[in-house]
Amino acid sequence: MAQEEYPDAAGASQPAESPAARSIKKSGVLWGELAIKSWLASCSFISIVTTAAIVILLLSETLNFFENVSPGEFFFGTTWTPLFEPSSFGVLPLVWGTLIVTIGAALIAIPTGLASAIYLSEYASDRMRSTIKPVLELLAGIPTVVYGYFALTFVTPVLRNVFPDIQVFNALSAAIVVGIMVLPMVATMSDNALRAVPISLRQGAYALGATSYEVTTRVVVPAGLSGVMASFLLAISRAIGETMAVTLAAGQTPNMSLSMFESIQTMTSYIVQVSLGDTPSGGVAYQTLFAVATLLFAITLVINIISQMILNRFREVYE
Amino acid sequence: MSQFPDSTLAEQNLQMSKKSVLELRNVNIFYSDNQAVNDVSFNIRRNKITAIIGPSGCGKSTLLRSLNRMNDFVDGARVEGELIFSNENLYGKEVDPVEVRRRIGMVFQKPNPFPKSIYNNISWGPLINGYNGSTDELVERSLKQAALWEEVKDRLHESALNLSGGQQQRLCIARALAMEPEVLLMDEPCSALDPISTARIEDLLFELKSSYTIVIVTHNMQQAARISDYTAFMEMGDLIEFNVTKKIFTRPAMKRTEEYVTGRFG
Amino acid sequence: MPLTTEQESRHLEKRHRKARFFAIFCAAITWSSVLLLAVLLYQVSIEGFRWLDWQFISSFPSRFPERAGIKSALVGTIWLISLVALISIPVGVSTALYLEEFAGKGKISKIIEVNVANLAGVPSIVYGILGLAIFVRFFALERSLISGALTMSLLILPVIIIASREAIKTVPQGIRNAAYSLGATKWQTTWAHVLPASFPGIMTGVILALSRSIGETAPLIMIGAMTFVAFLPEGPMDSFTAMPIQIYNWVSRPQEEFHELAAAGIIVLLAVLLAMNATAIFIRNRTERRMK
Incomplete structure (x- = not known):
């Protein structure tokens, strides 16, 4: 557009006419604003630094470890005796111990958690919900060392009454309390997922003459399946990383027994065992700490990422 | 210049630009890849009420928000062209958007008082901008200007959220006035209010005209006809016609305008 | 058919x-x-x-169950939680404010967001190893309260960040618009309006995160909080024990009496947790009423 059409444009807002003569130009850098923004940004960088520190620390110490022990021995060896002679560094017994506790916990937490979620989202009245939800929150908020106490002083004695040949420290007791521990997580997250399924889907199925059981199992749960799966995965990841309860309940005996009645050792309880003892820092035994922690970190990270991916896809569909 | 087909109008336009506060020249606004406003040019006159009307989605609110850089907070929003205010392009590199908003105030569609006392709602803006006069006087003056003083003078320190919708909106106007803005932008300020509250705000706008420049977006044509001096009619991002309000509503130059203001569509 | x-x-x-x-x-x-x-x-x-009696609350740990108490652990936990609050609340809330109000929707904020979500899932014992290597060894802070507090702060930061972001998201956009249209800067808007309006939600999240750190045991064992401490810490550089550590110590002993002591310790621990949760609910309700 030609300037001539507005010959007096520059004069339009001359100070004489304008009530405020101040320029709208930047009057300088707002140092206070800049300082605060820098502070906030550096705070949020702490989380990045934390991740970097974890990864660098674990990887570098693990590489040191692999200079002394071959990866083949570590990943495929079936004997774990790093703290005494003759030392042996096969991590499989620890992985096995973690695996059976996790599987046992999942077998308890997944069906009961899902059933609770179904009850909460499909059947319970508002009053029931407002009773159950705080109970689940309380169960989720109880420190893990308390669950360890519960395993030793309650679960194991009960188990010993039922199965007289069970050891004092055993995988079953650990699996049971870890299952109880992650149950609230499965129930709460699955409940959220099922409640996100639109009412219209349910109404459609009811209109076809389906019973509540059919609506729930063939419509609601399949529709909310990805959210439910994500909750399972997160629960499994938590069970793998769980430390105190398994340390107290399952003992410190790395072995690859199929029986859940025997004492085992998980990756986490091995780490606790080393840090409670007086293993000198720098030696191979000390490095095993980092090798095992790296494995633990990698496994839980992969599961968490998969579960987040599933959850994001679920949110795209329903939210 | 399709929107000014009449040459006398263009001359008139020229005359009036002497009294302009804000000049829009070839303004284009984009949201990511979508263009919301196409090549809009017109001037906003001092101490007049300018109404922007048009069917919903025509870009009138977007245009209004660009006048005090509120579009900065919308992800992907981009403004091209010139908006001249105080000898500067509002979107120039050197311009401080915060300073722009100090001088060009805004009242929003939904009343949005701060969840604080009535008193603090008014005083906060001036205080953060370095006002050092008497805040009591300022609060009283602003509330009187917004015709709210009599109703709230005994409960200035109660929460603003206890007010009715209409009172809240007048409080928001008072809050904006406390900054003594050169231009007051209003984005459908009555759309969430009942008819009685709407009438009170319209009366208020008449009174404010003598000391403020007002730009109001409305989808209510009667309202535009009642209160404004100039009217811009927009449709699908285009400025169809800009003229004195009387002309727009009695002898519009464009057929589209006529159809819209006579209610044949929209 | x-x-x-x-x-x-x-x-x-x-x-x-x-x-x-x-x-x-x-x-x-x-x-x-x-x-x-x-x-x-x-x-x-x-x-x-x-x-559970006054003797139990006011005594140091002992080899003899009838003389043993939780005093040093209780004091240690109070020290620890205060330090954790001092470190993690400013950092966590600042991060949430940065992500919600300042960072925009660019790549950096996306990276931080994914990163925080992943950190929330890292097993607590891994944080313990990090604390051991970084704070205890590298910065030579030894097995002190400050090492424990820093480690625990890193552990609960993701929880505080996520909860604070949720709270900040609930602040209506209209309030921000109103402040900006009065010529407020981003920080003025955030400080005067966004933060107060999201305060109840943030406090609730913060208290829940802190109560999680009260019960955490594994990271403290890793950084070497001692299991037998017969003195009270007097500053952040002193060594310490904490309630979950003491409980772990008692549970892992074979004698029945120590298991009972552990149960008494658990009652104290759960009472502290319950008190914190009640505080969170109280703050939330009171602020909500004031906002309305």
Whole structure:
């Protein structure tokens, strides 16, 4: 557009006419604003630094470890005796111990958690919900060392009454309390997922003459399946990383027994065992700490990422 | 210049630009890849009420928000062209958007008082901008200007959220006035209010005209006809016609305008 | 082949029975978790209440159960939680404010967001190893309260960040618009309006995160909080013990009396947790009323 059409444009807002003569130009850098923004940004960088520190620390110490022990021995060896002679560094017994506790916990937490979620989202009245939800929150908020106490002083004695040949420290007791521990997580997250399924889907199925059981199992749960799966995965990841309860309940005996009645050792309880003892820092035994922690970190990270991916896809569909 | 087909109008336009506060020249606004406003040019006159009307989605609110850089907070929003205010392009590199908003105030569609006392709602803006006069006087003056003083003078320190919708909106106007803005932008300020509250705000706008420049977006044509001096009619991002309000509503130059203001569509 | 009316009604009745059974089954499973909580609390109280007296609160740990107490652990936990609050609240809330109000929707904020979500899932014992290597060894802070507090702060930061962001997201956009249109800068808007409006939500999240750190045991064992401490820490550089460590120590002993002491310790621990949660609810309710 030609300037001539507005010959007096520059004069339009001359100070004489304008009530405020101040320029709208930047009057300088707002140092206070800049300082605060820098502070906030550096705070949020702490989380990045934390991740970097974890990864660098674990990887570098693990590489040191692999200079002394071959990866083949570590990943495929079936004997774990790093703290005494003759030392042996096969991590499989620890992985096995973690695996059976996790599987046992999942077998308890997944069906009961899902059933609770179904009850909460499909059947319970508002009053029931407002009773159950705080109970689940309380169960989720109880420190893990308390669950360890519960395993030793309650679960194991009960188990010993039922199965007289069970050891004092055993995988079953650990699996049971870890299952109880992650149950609230499965129930709460699955409940959220099922409640996100639109009412219209349910109404459609009811209109076809389906019973509540059919609506729930063939419509609601399949529709909310990805959210439910994500909750399972997160629960499994938590069970793998769980430390105190398994340390107290399952003992410190790395072995690859199929029986859940025997004492085992998980990756986490091995780490606790080393840090409670007086293993000198720098030696191979000390490095095993980092090798095992790296494995633990990698496994839980992969599961968490998969579960987040599933959850994001679920949110795209329903939210 | 399709929107000014009449040459006398263009001359008139020229005359009036002497009294302009804000000049829009070839303004284009984009949201990511979508263009919301196409090549809009017109001037906003001092101490007049300018109404922007048009069917919903025509870009009138977007245009209004660009006048005090509120579009900065919308992800992907981009403004091209010139908006001249105080000898500067509002979107120039050197311009401080915060300073722009100090001088060009805004009242929003939904009343949005701060969840604080009535008193603090008014005083906060001036205080953060370095006002050092008497805040009591300022609060009283602003509330009187917004015709709210009599109703709230005994409960200035109660929460603003206890007010009715209409009172809240007048409080928001008072809050904006406390900054003594050169231009007051209003984005459908009555759309969430009942008819009685709407009438009170319209009366208020008449009174404010003598000391403020007002730009109001409305989808209510009667309202535009009642209160404004100039009217811009927009449709699908285009400025169809800009003229004195009387002309727009009695002898519009464009057929589209006529159809819209006579209610044949929209 | 179409069913006869009789077959149809018998079939329908079977379906109804199945539905009823399923509903009852789900309800029973759910209510059994309430039962579980009851059993747990019952077990703790019958074992612990006998030992719970002023002597228990005011004594140091001892080899003799009847003289043992939780004083140093309780004081250690109070020290620890105060330091953790001082470190993690400013950093966590600042991060949330940066992500919600300042960073925009660019790549950096996306990276931080994903990163925080992943950190929230890292097992606590890994944080313990990090604390051991970084704070205890690298920065030579030794097995002190400050090492424990820094480690624990890193552990709960993701929780605080996520909860604070949720709270900040609930602040209506209209409030921000109003402030900006009055010529407020981003920080003025954030400080005067966004932060106060999201305060109850942030506080709730913060207190829940802090109560998680009260119960965390594994990271403290890793950084070497001691299991036998017969003195009170007097500053952040002193060594310390904490309630969950003391409880772990008692549980892992074979003698029945120490298990009962552990139960008494658990009662104290749960009481502290309950008090914190009640505070969170109190703050939330009071602020909500004031906002309305």
